Amino acid sequence: MDALTPLGMVSEFPSENQDHGTALAGAADRSTDETCKDYFVERDGMKFAGTHLLVDLWGAKNLTDPAHIDAALREGALASGATILHGHFHHFSPNGGVSGVLVLAESHISIHTWPERDFAAIDIFMCGACNPHDALPALQRAFGAERVELDEQRRGRVY
Amino acid sequence: MDALTPLGMVSEFPSENQDHGTALAGAADRSTDETCKDYFVERDGMKFAGTHLLVDLWGAKNLTDPAHIDAALREGALASGATILHGHFHHFSPNGGVSGVLVLAESHISIHTWPERDFAAIDIFMCGACNPHDALPALQRAFGAERVELDEQRRGRVY
Numbered sequence: 001m002d003a004l005t006p007l008g009m010v011s012e013f014p015s016e017n018q019d020h021g022t023a024l025a026g027a028a029d030r031s032t033d034e035t036c037k038d039y040f041v042e043r044d045g046m047k048f049a050g051t052h053l054l055v056d057l058w059g060a061k062n063l064t065d066p067a068h069i070d071a072a073l074r075e076g077a078l079a080s081g082a083t084i085l086h087g088h089f090h091h092f093s094p095n096g097g098v099s100g101v102l103v104l105a106e107s108h109i110s111i112h113t114w115p116e117r118d119f120a121a122i123d124i125f126m127c128g129a130c131n132p133h134d135a136l137p138a139l140q141r142a143f144g145a146e147r148v149e150l151d152e153q154r155r156g157r158v159y
Numbered sequence: 160m161d162a163l164t165p166l167g168m169v170s171e172f173p174s175e176n177q178d179h180g181t182a183l184a185g186a187a188d189r190s191t192d193e194t195c196k197d198y199f200v201e202r203d204g205m206k207f208a209g210t211h212l213l214v215d216l217w218g219a220k221n222l223t224d225p226a227h228i229d230a231a232l233r234e235g236a237l238a239s240g241a242t243i244l245h246g247h248f249h250h251f252s253p254n255g256g257v258s259g260v261l262v263l264a265e266s267h268i269s270i271h272t273w274p275e276r277d278f279a280a281i282d283i284f285m286c287g288a289c290n291p292h293d294a295l296p297a298l299q300r301a302f303g304a305e306r307v308e309l310d311e312q313r314r315g316r317v318y
Contacts, residue, residue, distance in 0.1 A: 040276070049273060049280055052213065056315055088245045088262055099267065101260045103247055107271050108260060112284070114208060114315070117199070121208055121314040123282065125271070151312060155280040156215055156273070 040158060041128055049156025050107055050127030055139070057120040059146025063113035066091045066098045072142030073102050073109050076135030080126060082106045106130045120145075125155065199317060200287055208315025209266055209286030214298070216279040218305025222272035225250045225257045231301030232261050232268050235294030239285060241265045265289045279304075284314065 040047050062068050066089040077084050082104045089100030101110040107125035114120070120143060124132035140148070199206050221227050225248040236243050241263045248259030260269040266284035273279070279302060283291035299307070 040273070049276075049278060050271075052280075052282070054211065054312055054314065085249050085258075086247045088247060090244050090262055092264075099244070099262055099264075101247075101262055101267060101269070103249055103258055103260055105251075105258075107258060107280075108269050110260070110267050110269065110284070112209075112266050112286070114199070117208075117315075119208060119315050121211075121266075121284070123211070123284070125269070125280070125282070127271070153213055153310060155213065156276075156278050 040156065046154060047158040048154040050125055050154075051132050052123065052125040052153040052155050053132040054151040054153070055122040055124065055136070056149040057122065057139070057143055057145035057147075058149070059118050060113075060120050060143040061118070062143055063115040063118070063120055064091075064095050064098065066100065068142065069098050069100055069111060069113070072139055073100065073111060075138040075142070076124070077102055077104060077109055079138050080106075080124075080130045080132060080134040082126060082130050109135065199315065205313060206317040207313040209284055209313075210291050211282065211284040211312040211314050212291040213310040213312070214281040214283065214295070215308040216281065216298070216302055216304035216306075217308070218277050219272075219279050219302040220277070221302055222274040222277070222279055223250075223254050223257065225259065227301065228257050228259055228270060228272070231298055232259065232270060234297040234301070235283070236261055236263060236268055238297050239265075239283075239289045239291060239293040241285060241289050268294065 040049050070087060070089045074084060074087070083106065084102055085105055086103040087100070089098055091098050095115070097113045097115055099112045101108055104126065106127050109122065109124045111120055111122045122139065124135050126132045199208050229246060229248045233243060233246070242265065243261055244264055245262040246259070248257055250257050254274070256272045256274055258271045260267055263285065265286050268281065268283045270279055270281045281298065283294050285291045295307075
C-alpha cells in the first residue's frame with residue numbers, strides 16, 4: 001500500500017485481495033468459474049491450463065481514450081464467453097497512452113497503448129472452454145489496426 | 160459496468176478509466192512514467208516496445224493466499240524498478256485459486272494459480288529500462304517452484 005500512496009490513486013481499494021467467495025455465492029456464473037479453475041483443458045491431444053494470445057496492433061486508432069478502450073476489451077471478453085470480475089484503466093496524460101486490464105473468471109485481458117506510434121500491445125489469457133480468438137473481431141472494430149501480429153502460447157502444458 | 164453488478168464486486172470503482180494525469184502531477188515517478196510511455200527501447204540492435212516474460216511455475220507453493228501473492232508480485236515489481244499504479248487480486252473460493260494483476264507505469268504483472276496442480280501462470284510485461292527478469296527472485300522466494308518455464312517475447316518490434 002505504501003508504494004501507492006504518493007501516486008494519488010483514485011481507488012479506495014488500490015490493493016484488493018479479499019476473499020470473493022462469499023460475494024460470488026449465488027452469482028449465475030460461479031459454478032462455471034470454479035469448474036474453470038479446477039481443471040486443465042484437453043485439446044488437439046494436449047492438456048494445458050489455458051490459451052494465451054499476444055496481440056500486437058500496428059496502424060491502430062482510438063488509443064488515447066480509456067473509456068473507449070475499456071468498452072472494447074469488455075466487448076471482446078463477452079464475445080469469448082468470459083465473465084468480467086474487475087476492470088482498471090489508467091490514462092497516462094491527456095492524449096497519452098493507456099494501460100488497462102480486465103480480470104476475468106477465466107484469467108485476464110490487458111492492453112498498453114503507444115498512440116505516438118499507433119501501436120497497442122494486448123494479451124488475452126483464457127482458461128477452460130473460452131476461446132481468446134473470439135475477442136479479436138471486437139478489438140479490430142474498436143482499433144481498426146492496419147496490421148495485427150498474433151502469437152499463441154498454451155500455458156501450463158502437461159503433455 | 161452492468162456485467163459486474165451481479166458478481167458483487169467489493170471495489171467502489173470496479174471500472175476505473177479516469178484520467179490520472181492530474182492526480183499524478185507532482186509525484187516523483189511521473190516524469191519516468193511519461194518517458195517510458197513515449198519511447199520504444201533499443202537493445203541488441205532491436206527496437207521494441209517492451210519485454211514480455213511468460214513464466215510457468217510448477218511444483219509451486221503458497222498459491223491460495225491472495226495477500227501473500229499480492230505481496231510477492233509487489234516485491235517483484237519493485238525489484239525491477241517498476242512503479243505500481245494499481246493492484247487487484249481475486250480469490251475464487253477458500254483454498255481455491257487466485258487471479259490477480261498489478262498495473263504498472265511500465266505495463267503489468269499478472270498471475271493465475273491452480274493450487275490443485277501446484278501450478279501458477281505469471282506474465283511480466285515491462286517497457287523502458289525495467290528488466291522483468293529482476294522480478295523472478297522474489298517470485299521464486301514466494302512460491303518455491305520446483306520447475307520454472309520461461310518464454311520471452313519482445314513486444315512491438317520495429318526492426
